[in-house]
Amino acid sequence: MSIQPFSWHQLNQWHLGVLPLLLxxxxxxxxxxxxxRVSAWPRVRSVSFxxxxxxxxxxxxxxxxxxxxVYFSDHMIQxxxxxxxxxxxxxLSAPLDLAYDGGHATLRRWLxxxxxxxxxxxxTAFIIYFLxxxxxxxxxxxxxxxxDEWFHHLEQIGFLVVGYLFFRAAFGLERGVKLHPGLRxxxxxxxxxxxxxxxxxLSMSRTIPYNNYLAMSPVGSTRTSVLLNLxxxxxxxxxxxxxxxxxxCIPISIMWVQWETIRxxxxxxILDAQGI
Numbered sequence: 001m002s003i004q005p006f007s008w009h010q011l012n013q014w015h016l017g018v019l020p021l022l023l024x025x026x027x028x029x030x031x032x033x034x035x036x037r038v039s040a041w042p043r044v045r046s047v048s049f050x051x052x053x054x055x056x057x058x059x060x061x062x063x064x065x066x067x068x069x070v071y072f073s074d075h076m077i078q079x080x081x082x083x084x085x086x087x088x089x090x091x092l093s094a095p096l097d098l099a100y101d102g103g104h105a106t107l108r109r110w111l112x113x114x115x116x117x118x119x120x121x122x123x124t125a126f127i128i129y130f131l132x133x134x135x136x137x138x139x140x141x142x143x144x145x146x147x148d149e150w151f152h153h154l155e156q157i158g159f160l161v162v163g164y165l166f167f168r169a170a171f172g173l174e175r176g177v178k179l180h181p182g183l184r185x186x187x188x189x190x191x192x193x194x195x196x197x198x199x200x201x202l203s204m205s206r207t208i209p210y211n212n213y214l215a216m217s218p219v220g221s222t223r224t225s226v227l228l229n230l231x232x233x234x235x236x237x238x239x240x241x242x243x244x245x246x247x248x249c250i251p252i253s254i255m256w257v258q259w260e261t262i263r264x265x266x267x268x269x270i271l272d273a274q275g276i
Contacts, residue, residue, distance in 0.1 A: 004219055041098065069216055072213065090164050129165070129194070192242055
């Protein structure tokens with residue numbers, strides 16, 4: 001059944017799904033419980049997690065969630081909020097470190113396992129991100145997402161998980177293999193082309209690549225309007241994605257400067273001790 005076209009007076013509409021709300025509540029409960037078990041947990045990390053929850057809620061349950069399967073441009077806004085806003089906030093909240101410090105021995109053994117070491121490795125995170133973006137937008141998986149609500153929710157979770165793993169490596173706050181602070185900038189910038197490529201492919205498409213997209217469009221939509229909205233969504237992916245990636249480089253640059261400052265002081269202390 002088709003939905004009515006979007007208008008600005010509909011901004012107060014909400015798409016309150018049971019499963020997303022349960023997942024958001026469950027994640028918030030587990031994080032809060034972990035904070036209570038760990039003494040002196042940095043408040044800024046808790047604030048980052050809360051901000052990530054708020055962004056995820058707005059991206060999936062607000063008017064964006066109402067039209068995310070109707071307008072491709074809306075879907076792309078939701079995608080960018082999840083993978084490039086909420087996910088970096090979750091990465092800054094260091095949930096795996098919290099789980100390690102506040103969890104039981106069994107949980108710590110699992111976090112120390114070879115599987116987790118490989119999953120959280122920067123190379124793995126980069127490869128998954130590099131493949132996930134085009135596969136979920138340039139293949140038949142998008143049609144499947146529009147057919148099945150459960151698969152749609154799974155895709156949203158995938159945006160968060162893939163984004164978290166990527167920015168976890170980019171920020172280098174948590175335990176595990178860490179890149180040199182300067183190399184983290186290269187790590188982020190090397191992923192920019194995949195967003196640009198995907199956005200350009202969609203923006204330059206002369207046909208509607210998703211069979212279900214036209215059927216799910218609002219009442220009164222034409223093939224031309226649907227194609228124009230596809231191009232708009234591609235533009236969001238291209239320009240918006242690149243802009244958010246550049247924005248993520250700001251805290252990474254700050255961390256690099258702080259690291260270099262500390263290293264310089266340590267080196268000066270060593271040289272002073274040696275009388276050089």
